[in-house]
Amino acid sequence: MPGLRRxxxxxxxxxxxxxxxxxxxxxxxxxxEQAPAEGEPAAEARWFDPDxxxxxxxxxxxxxxLLAFVASARRGxxxxxxxxxxxxxxxxxxxxxxxxxxxxLYLPGLDEMDQPGTVASMNILGQVAEKAAAYETRVTVPNxxxxxxxxxxxxxxxxxxxxxxxxxxREEDVYYVTYSQFGYAAAVSGLMxxxxxxxxxxxxxxxxEALVMAETGQSTGAIQIxxxxxxxxxxxxxxxxxxxxxxxxxxxASVYLSGEPLLLGSLKAQxxxxxxxxxxxxxxxxxxxxxxxxxxxxxxxx
Amino acid sequence: MSLGARLARVDRRxxxxxxxxxVAGPILIPIKLPIxxxxxxxxxxxxxxxxxxxxxxxxxxxxxPDVMAELSPMSEAVLDRLFAKDTKIxxxxxxxxxxxxxxxxxxxxxxxxxxxxxxxxxxxxYNPDYSGTMLRLGESIKATYPTDQFGRDxxxxxxxRDCDAxxxxxxxxxxxxxxxxxxxxxxxxxxxxxxxxxxxxxVQAILIYPFYQSGQIKGFLGGLKGAAEYETRIxxxxxxxxxxxxxxxxxxxIVLLVLVGNAGYLAARRRRA
Amino acid sequence: MLQRSxxxxxxxxxGIFMAVQYFVLHPGMARIYNLVLDWKQVVFACTLMLGVFxxxxxxWRKIARRTADAFYSLxxxxxxxxxxxxxxxxxxxxxPYTWLYDRVQAxxxxxxxxxxxxxxxxxxxxxxxxxSVHATLLLxxxxxxxxxxxxxxxxxxxxxxxxxxxxxxxxAWILDTPNLAAKRGILIGVGLGxxxxxxxxxxxxxxxYLGLSRGTGADI
Numbered sequence: 001m002p003g004l005r006r007x008x009x010x011x012x013x014x015x016x017x018x019x020x021x022x023x024x025x026x027x028x029x030x031x032x033e034q035a036p037a038e039g040e041p042a043a044e045a046r047w048f049d050p051d052x053x054x055x056x057x058x059x060x061x062x063x064x065x066l067l068a069f070v071a072s073a074r075r076g077x078x079x080x081x082x083x084x085x086x087x088x089x090x091x092x093x094x095x096x097x098x099x100x101x102x103x104x105l106y107l108p109g110l111d112e113m114d115q116p117g118t119v120a121s122m123n124i125l126g127q128v129a130e131k132a133a134a135y136e137t138r139v140t141v142p143n144x145x146x147x148x149x150x151x152x153x154x155x156x157x158x159x160x161x162x163x164x165x166x167x168x169x170r171e172e173d174v175y176y177v178t179y180s181q182f183g184y185a186a187a188v189s190g191l192m193x194x195x196x197x198x199x200x201x202x203x204x205x206x207x208x209e210a211l212v213m214a215e216t217g218q219s220t221g222a223i224q225i226x227x228x229x230x231x232x233x234x235x236x237x238x239x240x241x242x243x244x245x246x247x248x249x250x251x252x253a254s255v256y257l258s259g260e261p262l263l264l265g266s267l268k269a270q271x272x273x274x275x276x277x278x279x280x281x282x283x284x285x286x287x288x289x290x291x292x293x294x295x296x297x298x299x300x301x302x
Numbered sequence: 303m304s305l306g307a308r309l310a311r312v313d314r315r316x317x318x319x320x321x322x323x324x325v326a327g328p329i330l331i332p333i334k335l336p337i338x339x340x341x342x343x344x345x346x347x348x349x350x351x352x353x354x355x356x357x358x359x360x361x362x363x364x365x366x367p368d369v370m371a372e373l374s375p376m377s378e379a380v381l382d383r384l385f386a387k388d389t390k391i392x393x394x395x396x397x398x399x400x401x402x403x404x405x406x407x408x409x410x411x412x413x414x415x416x417x418x419x420x421x422x423x424x425x426x427x428y429n430p431d432y433s434g435t436m437l438r439l440g441e442s443i444k445a446t447y448p449t450d451q452f453g454r455d456x457x458x459x460x461x462x463r464d465c466d467a468x469x470x471x472x473x474x475x476x477x478x479x480x481x482x483x484x485x486x487x488x489x490x491x492x493x494x495x496x497x498x499x500x501x502x503x504x505v506q507a508i509l510i511y512p513f514y515q516s517g518q519i520k521g522f523l524g525g526l527k528g529a530a531e532y533e534t535r536i537x538x539x540x541x542x543x544x545x546x547x548x549x550x551x552x553x554x555x556i557v558l559l560v561l562v563g564n565a566g567y568l569a570a571r572r573r574r575a
Numbered sequence: 576m577l578q579r580s581x582x583x584x585x586x587x588x589x590g591i592f593m594a595v596q597y598f599v600l601h602p603g604m605a606r607i608y609n610l611v612l613d614w615k616q617v618v619f620a621c622t623l624m625l626g627v628f629x630x631x632x633x634x635w636r637k638i639a640r641r642t643a644d645a646f647y648s649l650x651x652x653x654x655x656x657x658x659x660x661x662x663x664x665x666x667x668x669x670x671p672y673t674w675l676y677d678r679v680q681a682x683x684x685x686x687x688x689x690x691x692x693x694x695x696x697x698x699x700x701x702x703x704x705x706x707s708v709h710a711t712l713l714l715x716x717x718x719x720x721x722x723x724x725x726x727x728x729x730x731x732x733x734x735x736x737x738x739x740x741x742x743x744x745x746x747a748w749i750l751d752t753p754n755l756a757a758k759r760g761i762l763i764g765v766g767l768g769x770x771x772x773x774x775x776x777x778x779x780x781x782x783x784y785l786g787l788s789r790g791t792g793a794d795i
Contacts, residue, residue, distance in 0.1 A: 012621045046600040056598055062767070066774050113784055114433075116765075116772035122783035146626025147619075151784055172636060176629040180399065182368050182687035194644065207480055208369070208505065208691065215694040229765050230481075231758060232505050236695075239702035248764040251772070254783075262780045270767045277763060314697045321696045335726035340747065367681035368688035399684065401667075402676045431619040434612045441609050452668070493597070504724065511755045512762055527724060550725040552692060557718050559700040564714070567704045 061276070066269040073265035081264055084253050086225065089243040090124075093199035093223045094131050102198035103138040104128065107188065107213070109204020109228070110181060113147045116251060117229040121204035122148075122155050123254035124227070128201065129159035133168055141174040142191065144184045149176045185209035189216040202226040202241065203250070206233045214240035227253060306573060309566025317559060324555040328547025335546050342514055343531040346521030349473060349499045350380070355388035357472035358465045360439075360496075362486065363407065364432075366399030369479035369503055375541035376501040376529035377407050377477050383536055384475075385415035390461050391423040392443065392471070396432040396482060405451065420459045427451030432482060436489035440468050440496075467494075474498035483510060487518045501528065583779045590777035631655070720746045 073079055097104045106128060108121040125141065132139045141156065143149035153174045160169040177187045189212060192200065200217040202210065202224065210233040217224050218240045226237035227245030237244045245253050248270075255263040287294045303311075339347075353359065361384070365373050384391055395404045408425055417423055426447040429435040438446040443466050444456045456462050464470060474496050476483045483500040490496040497520060502510055504525025513519040523532050526549055529542030589611060596604045634648035642648075661671040705711040722728050723746020732741025775781035 011624075012618055049598055049600045052598050059594075059770075062770055063774060066771065070778075070780065116769045119772050119776075119781060119783050126783070145622075146624075146629065147622045149629060150622070150625060154785070155783070172633055175633045176626040178630070179623070179626070180684070181366070182684050186687055190647075208503070208688065211694045211698065212687065212690055215698055229768070231761050231765075232509055236698065239698045247761045248768050251768040260780075263775070266771050266775050266780065270764075270771050273767050274764065312700065314700075317697050317700055318693045321693055325692065336729065337726050338729045338743070340743075367684040370681065370685060371689075399680070402673065402681070429616070430623070431616045434615040434619075438609065438612045441605060441612075445609065508750060508754065509758060511750060512759045515751075515755060525724075527726070530726075546726050550727050552696075553721045553725050554727070556696050556699050557721050559696060560703045560714065560718060563700045563703070564705050 062269070062273050065272050066266055069265035069269040069272070070262050071265075073261035076261075079261065079264045079268050081252070081256055081267060084245065084249055084256060086227065086243040086245045086249065087253055087256065089223070089225050090128060090201075091131070093201070093225055094128065094135060094137060096223055097132070097198035098135040098137045100198040103140050103195060104132055104199045104201070105188075105192065105195075105197035105217075105222075106139055106141045106201045106203065108141065108143060108148055108152060109202075109206055110144045110184065110209070111205035112145050113151055115205055117205035118145075118148055120229075120251045120254035121227075122151055123258055124201075124203050125152060126155045126159045127257040129156045130163045133160040133163035133165045136165065136168065138168075138170075139173060140191070140195070140197065142177045142184070142188055143175065144177060144179060144181070146176050146179075149174065181207060181209050182212075185212045188213050192216050192220050192222070196220050197222055200224045202228065202237060203245075204228065205230050206237075208233075211236040211240065304570065304573060306566045306569025309562050310570055311566070312559070312562070320555050320559070321552060324551040325548045328551050332544065333547035333550070335550060337527075337530050337534045337543065337546065339531045339535050340528075342522050342524065343528055343535065344521070345514075346499050346501075346523055347532065347535045349497070349520045350383055350387070350475075353384070353387055353389050353472055356390065358390045358392060358461075358470055359384055360468075360471050360474045361391050361393045362396065362474065362476045362478065362482070363393060363400055363404040364396045364476065364482045365403065365479035366397050367403065370403060371545075372503050372526050372529075373477055373479055373501060374403065374407065375526065375545065376523045376532060377403075378411065379529060379533050379536060379538060379540060379542065380475060380477070380501065381407060381411035382414065382538060385411055385417055385422070388422075389472075390465070392426065392461065392465065393423065394426040394435075394447070395428050396435060398428050398430075401428050401451065420454070421461055424456075424459055424461050425451045426456070433485060433489065436485060437493070440490065440494040442466050468496040469494070471496065475500070477501040479503045479506065481506065481509070483519070483522075484513065487513050491518050504528075579785065582785055583782065586784075587777045587779055590773065594777075627655075716749055720749055723747070723749075 069079070094104060106125055108125060109118055111118050113119070129139050139156065141152050143152060153171060156174050157166070157169050160166050177184050191197075192213070193216065197220075200213075200222045202214065203226070206228055207230065210228075210230075214224065214226070214237055224241040225243045225245075226241040227250040228234065228237060229247050229250050231247060234244065234246055251270075252267055255267045284294060361381070363377060381391070391408070393404055393408055395401055405425060408423060411417075412419065412423060419425075426443075427450060429446065435446060444462060447456050450456055450459065468474070468490055474486060474490055476486045476498060478486075478500065479502070483502055483506070486496075486498060486500070491498055498518075499521045500510060500519050501523040502525070504527070507522060507524030507528065510519055510522050510524070514522055523529055526542055526545045529540075530546050531542075533540050533542045592607070593611065596608045631652065634651050637648040638645050638652065658672065658675055661675060665671050667673070699717070703710075703714045703717060705714055719742060722731065723742040723744075728743035728746060729741050732739055732744070734740075772781060776784065
């Protein structure tokens with residue numbers, strides 16, 4: 001739908017420009033609203049809010065770690081990341097679907113495109129689609145969010161192209177279902193019961209509908225692999241799926257599969273940051289035991 | 303097939319039937335159970351009781367009909383309490399399906415307490431993009447919602463005359479069936495220092511504990527039991543208390559099924575050995 | 576080339592601005608920040624339109640080709656049309672639209688959610704087996720929390736050194752201590768993952784949101 005996307009983009013641009021230029025009456029109302037009340041001094045304009053120092057320092061530390069590891073990766077330093085066991089199951093699942101002549105069902109989660117779980121899911125979708133295309137296995141991707149659908153279509157099309165099989169890509173295989181959470185679950189459950197995919201992937205952020213879909217898939221005998229950062233749904237996936245990537249393993253898996261050194265560098269930076277947090281927690285526990293105060297740097301007074 | 307093997311492989315249709323009987327039975331034959339108020343509900347209660355007449359409260363009714371059975375009892379109880387304390391309620395929803403629910407709850411509670419729309423409460427309606435809305439409310443409620451759910455200009459509503467951002471709100475109450483309470487804590491609480499309490503489904507309530515323990519969320523109601531505890535605390539038994547019979551029976555059946563399954567599994571394993 | 580580099584540049588610019596404005600207390604910054612938030616809402620609302628068109632197109636093709644599921648697609652298209660017409664002609668406050676919401680959508684959504692009760696029961700029965708020490712501990716914790724989180728949990732207990740120890744208090748301890756510790760650990764990890772992903776998007780390293788996922792760099 002390139003024409004429709006172009007039209008949507010132009011409409012977004014038009015509305016955004018409209019929002020940026022307020023009407024004179026609106027401008028006056030806004031100014032009145034933001035003006036200080038009678039007797040109150042005007043709000044001070046400061047270039048730095050000292051109350052947010054406790055956010056700035058850790059952010060700078062983490063950003064520094066990320067840049068350092070990414071720079072190290074760019075220089076060609078080999079960064080070791082241990083293999084995540086659930087990843088072997090992905091190859092097995094696609095192979096099984098190919099043998100049975102059945103499609104692969106990939107669910108990218110119910111969250112929006114700006115969430116890291118969905119970004120990680122798109123990375124993994126690219127790998128899964130490329131492998132499936134090489135085996136000439138169909139990949140179906142029903143979506144709950146229209147923006148995610150748009151990105152998923154590009155990801156799958158690119159992946160099929162990389163596998164040398166752009167002819168196999170069908171736009172109707174990556175489609176929008178409904179924004180309704182349980183409407184989506186009902187549609188996916190129906191799809192599982194009718195098409196009987198041999199492999200189901202639940203990769204992304206899920207909510208209460210997770211168990212409905214996972215149990216339905218389990219009843220069809222499909223091999224199921226889940227990867228989610230929604231910890232409320234983890235127990236349900238663990239009971240219904242053959243393999244589950246837990247929390248951060250989802251982000252790590254997407255980086256590991258890409259093999260991209262810069263992404264691996266960011267993963268190492270995460271690990272380094274976690275180590276620093278562990279050290280700080282241990283220091284905090286010891287300090288609490290010795291009744292020492294360590295929050296002098298937060299700027300928020302105790 | 304041995305008894306052990308049979309116990310380990312109960313037909314799922316029988317499981318479904320047992321669950322149906324367990325949940326439906328107490329609805330037809332009500333069971334009265336004692337309810338003890340937990341600490342997190344007591345803290346929730348205290349936050350609401352600390353409000354004074356005329357205080358503005360932001361009530362976010364962020365759920366759809368799917369979790370209505372679990373969350374509407376607490377929403378009704380909270381609304382009744384807020385209206386009884388003569389607080390001003392600024393309500394909104396971040397789910398499109400939540401509009402009908404929120405509107406119905408507000409109108410019914412307002413009718414019970416003789417409250418006037420526009421003066422005692424307002425329903426701002428649904429806004430897409432939850433994170434943008436949560437952040438924007440910290441700058442200006444009227445700019446985020448130029449009109450309310452019924453198309454009225456928010457600048458003309460008496461209730462919003464002196465209330466335009468989180469700094470003008472005494473409390474944020476998030477009733478939600480998803481992670482939105484955590485986002486409220488991060489965006490409204492973390493960035494703007496908004497004091498908040500929440501009501502969540504039992505599954506989501508488990509995730510609220512870290513925020514509760516760190517003080518970001520001052521108190522919360524967890525699931526139907528949380529609603530029942532709050533109803534008991536404010537001496538207004540409602541759907542929450544009535545639902546405890548079914549919930550208890552359902553949980554007991556699940557535990558018994560797990561025990562039966564394990565008995566069969568262990569018996570079969572011993573037989574194989 | 577421009578189609579790829581312009582979105583990356585724009586994403587980086589807006590990302591840096593949103594990070595910087597958090598620390599700056601200046602009215603000018605606040606005006607631009609509010610504008611960006613407005614744009615965010617505009618984009619979201621417009622993408623819903625994309626989704627609706629994709630939905631109608633997907634189902635219309637199935638109807639036109641008379642595929643096996645064409646009947647279901649016909650139901651979708653007719654239901655969509657009736658709901659939109661009901662809202663457009665009669666409004667959303669009363670009338671057929673409200674009737675459809677109260678009598679059709681709400682009960683259907685509630686029904687779907689109710690299925691979870693059955694699925695939890697069957698999944699628990701199937702999965703909670705004492706296969707190992709860890710599985711047994713999980714099973715016991717699950718049973719205690721299930722019984723502790725209902726009124727009967729307060730009734731089952733005993734007195735110990737003047738204090739009542741009930742299933743409810745044990746369940747509360749499980750949720751307050753080991754569960755909290757694990758959740759906090761996962762939260763910190765997920766939080767770091769979020770920061771890392773955001774920084775990667777700002778720096779232009781992460782491009783999955785543009786549909787530019789990378790090739791297979793490692794064996795799967």
